[in-house]
Every structure is written in C-alpha cells, then in structure tokens.
Amino acid sequence: MSQPILLRERPPGARQLLMNGIFGENPVFRLALSLCPAVAVTTTVANGIMLGVAVLLVQVLSSVTVALTRRAIHPRVRIPVYTIIIAVWVSAIDMVLAGFFPSLYAQVGLYVKLIVAFAIIISRLEVFASRMPLIPTFWDGLGMGLGFLFALIVIGVFRELLGSGAILGYAVVPEKPLLFFALPAGGFFSIGLLMAFFNVLERRRNGGKASAGGGGGHGHG
C-alpha cells in the first residue's frame, strides 16, 4: 500500500483533492493499485468506462460511510469493518440494479460484483476517510474514483485503438495495428508505458524533481 501523504493539520480543499486523485495520486498510474482489474477490463473503452463508473460510485459511498461512522469503528477491527461496508454497498447496488434496471444490470452487473476486493477503495478508506471529516472525504473519494475512471479510459483508448483499430467499437483504422495490446500481456505493457508517460509529466510539473509514488506500490485485487 502506498504511503499516506495527506496527514496535515487542515484538510486540503476540494480542487486540490480532485486533482490529487486524478493526477498526483492517480490510483493506477501513480499508486499502482487495482492493476489486475485494470488490465482485465480495458480491452475496450466501453468496458473501462463501465468499471470506472461503478468504482467511482462505490468509492464515494464507502468513503462517506466511513467518514460518518469512523468514531464508532473499533480501530483494531477497522479493516474487516471497511470490507463489510464496501460489501454492503456493492450488494445493495447489485440488488437495486437487478430489480429496477434489468437492462443496465445486464451490462454492468459483472463489474459491480468485482469491486468488493478492490485495493484502491479499501486503501482510501484507511488512508483518508478514517482520519478526515465528511466533506474532504467526499472530495477525496470523488477524486480517486474519477482518477480510476480516467486511467481506465486512457488505457482503454490506447489498447482498443492499437489492438482492435477502433474506439468505442467504431472502426477507426481498417486493420488491427497491433493485436498484442488487446491481449492480457499487452495490457501490462500498456499500463507500464502509460505509467512512464505520466511519471514524466509529473516530473516536469515538479520542475525535474522525482516524486514519491508511481509504481512503488503493490496492486492486488
């Protein structure tokens, strides 16, 4: 798990938290969390968007729940309690979609079920939501969710364009330029290349100074 960076006296503002989730501490490119689902799902942009939106929703709801109940959660069992909170939200969303939005459920049901074991969600609960008040936690959850969605879209565009020669299923080039990128191994290469690219961007932004994070973490789930 990546090092907690936001332990200041006063919680940062909304804009700063959103930018931190999307760029500074992007879950995939900077924290290297939840890489397995990121690789499995991003063969197409559409898949990436579905999973990204589902994660965004569960991240915000779980973060807010933890921020509201953090004083009642016994610190020794906080991780199991976080897991239960995530599982309750995931199951609740799953059942509501199945009951009232069957056609949407047919498309996103699988993605929702995947989320219970996402490292990024539980790590934000531990690093941020358990120590911060409600409002900053909401922005952090939203930023992290948007960051994950953004990463999946970028990887999805990269892989679908190179692997299938299409974007969102519409053919852009007649042939498949590099089928390799649509395969699972190509997914890891894609993330590696994009991670390097985002590290370069981050270094430029910081004036040539290498920053913490970015591939140092260990992503599971």
Add this chain to the structure above:
Amino acid sequence: MSDVNPIVAPSAPSGELWRIVASMTATCAIGAAILGGIYIGTERYAEEARVRGERRAVSELLGLDEGARVLEVRQFLTPARDAVVYQRPAEVGAPGRELVFSLDGTMLHDGALAGTAAEADAVREFHSLGRLFIAMREGAPAGFVAEGESRGYKNRIRFFVAMSADWKIAGVRVVEHEEDPGLGAEIATSWFQGQYVGRELAAVPRLDVTRDPMPEDWRGALRARPGAAAGDWASRFGTVASREAEKPIYAVTGATISSRALTDGVRATILHFRRRWELIGPRLLVPDTREAAK
C-alpha cells in the same frame, strides 16, 4: 453479595476483546439488516426481470414470433436421487402433466398435474435439473431449448441451448454467469456463442475446445452475423461456416477455462436432452394429437 464477582470485574485485555467483538457483531448485524431489507424490497422485481429476459432469450433462440406456443417442462431429481420427475405446468385449456422415470429409463408414473400449492411445495425438496422449452407449431415440435449449468472459472454458468426440429444446434445463450469482464465474460458474446450454431447432433459428442487462434475470416463472419439476414449471411460466409462446422470451438484468449466450461456444458446438455426426449417426448405430446383428432 458483597464480594466482587471476579468474572465481571473488567480486566483491560478482556474488556478490549469484548468491545472488539461487540463492534464487529454490531457492524455485521447492521449490514445484514440493510441487505435483508433491500433484498425483500427488490427480489420480486429482480425475479420478474429474470423471467422476462429468459422468455425473450427462448423466443429469440428459436426465432419464434410473439404469439408462438412454448411448452415449459421442469425436470427434477428426487431427494433420494433414484428417479427423475418431469412436470408440465397446467395452462389455459390444457391440464398439467407429470411423468416420473427411474434412472434407467423405466416409467414409474404418468398422471395429471393440477398446479396446486401442495404440488409446488412437494417439489421444493427436489433437485432441479433445469427446464426444457418446446416450441409447438401445428401440433408438432418446431424446436427445443434446454437449460444447462456448468462450473465456470468463478461461479456457475447457466445457459440455454436451442436445437432445431432436425437436431442441429440453433443457438447457445449464456443467461447467468460471473466470469471476468474482458476475459471469461467474452463467452456470453454473440460472436463466441455463434461458433456453436449449425453443428449437427452427430458432431456434438466430439465438440471440443482449441487454444489455436481463431482464423480472421471466421471471426469476421461471426461478428457480421448479428443483425444480418440469415440468407445473406449464408451466401457471404457459407464456405467459411462449412469449413468450421467440424472444427473445435476457439477458446477466448486468456479464458480457456471459461470457454471449456461452456462447451462441456453445451455438449452434456444436448446429449442428455436427446436421451430424455426419446422417453418423454412421445408422452408429453400425446394430448396434443388427441385434441387435433377431435
């Protein structure tokens, strides 16, 4: 009474332990209560949506028009696992029917099924073997759909296999699975399921999976099929399709287990259904011929 009870006297570690236990128990109880409430509120709608989806899948697989008549037959294994029960629920104008066969195919019972609550209760203990849907046209079967189940990579895969009246595979449709999106979930796509279509019953026992890459012309043909008129598609891709008719199913890249699970399930379901139909078919359809003779 004046003695301090040593069990109640709080020692720091055990008090801590109790608080942990209480905290976890309370969390689980609240979570369970929330989920239970949502389940009660949504279950009915989820069930309705599932039934609607299945009905649509059956009529699409068999290419039926809206008003076509479909007989539904439920199959059960008795709790003692010594007999198979087939039930055709009663519908308007036709009484229900129940057939019971021993495992070696001897008929044990053939009678009416009234559709009472008591009968529904009786089968609650039974082990379901999936349902059969028989499309009827002018008193004769026009196609069959058999429900099957298989163990996938993550959870069970439930699917429908459609057979035409001349015993070719008319279609395969995965109706419930939890395979990974982008990998195993590809088995539920029309291009993957299209590989089964048109195979002869005689070729089904040899139906297998290969990890060889799918030839590009066949992939193109499978992707072009949804939405294309059957005649157009056959004239454009007929040679490719007949070349592939005896070939194994091409596994989804990175998801051989899911591909094999569905293929094994499809093969077993068709072969079982073929055997069962010889037993139950003539008996289930008897009332229809009687009615036609009147």
